Amino acid sequence: MNKISRFSARGSLCKTLAFVLVAITVSSCQCSEEVKVVNSVVEGRYQFGDINSTQLKAATRLGIEPLEERDDLEKVADKLVEIKTNDMYKVDRLDYSVPYLIPSAATLLHDIGRSFQDRLHEDGYRKHRIIVTSVLRTQEDVDRLMGKNQNATKKSCHMYATTFDITYVRFERISMEGKPIADSKLCNVLGAVLEKLRDEGRCFVKFENNQHCFHITTRS
Numbered sequence: 001m002n003k004i005s006r007f008s009a010r011g012s013l014c015k016t017l018a019f020v021l022v023a024i025t026v027s028s029c030q031c032s033e034e035v036k037v038v039n040s041v042v043e044g045r046y047q048f049g050d051i052n053s054t055q056l057k058a059a060t061r062l063g064i065e066p067l068e069e070r071d072d073l074e075k076v077a078d079k080l081v082e083i084k085t086n087d088m089y090k091v092d093r094l095d096y097s098v099p100y101l102i103p104s105a106a107t108l109l110h111d112i113g114r115s116f117q118d119r120l121h122e123d124g125y126r127k128h129r130i131i132v133t134s135v136l137r138t139q140e141d142v143d144r145l146m147g148k149n150q151n152a153t154k155k156s157c158h159m160y161a162t163t164f165d166i167t168y169v170r171f172e173r174i175s176m177e178g179k180p181i182a183d184s185k186l187c188n189v190l191g192a193v194l195e196k197l198r199d200e201g202r203c204f205v206k207f208e209n210n211q212h213c214f215h216i217t218t219r220s
């Protein structure tokens, strides 16, 4: 076999391998897919209105001193836990925040994710996980965001590592087992989970219509 035919034989082998790989990837992805909630109508009772000043009181009481920039994270590393995608929730690509929370806020997030799945499971629906869209912001992050987002107030609860956002327009389906669920229903299952935890005094919640998320601050 000369050099060229050896090369082209290798090329077709590569193509075959690539095809097999794509096929495997596609088939293994069938149970995991982001679901966009097109008809997201969050019921009025779940449009919680815990305003910034209310949430800020809990944030300043429980949280860290706000950080100027991301390099300062090291200074408070012992007070924070890293939030990573797991079975309960997915951490979205974070452009204006970093994935760190104080431990009680991390526990709250975990509990929200687990309760959400418990409710789906109880009613025989397919397993989905919630998606976290914003976590801890430094002053630098807030300044960058200010230009884009009018709700990013100077004194943001996100600067205290007590607060995170969960979108109500996207969820990730992670199993094909069980009944399919209408996408419009998922946001209200999440609303019901938050209502219970809020009633128990675990958190403050603000329904953010423009950003399509629930803005949540731990109270303990």
Ligand SMILES: [Zn+2]
Pocket: 134, 158, 164, 165, 214, 215, 216
């Ligand atoms: Zn928020």
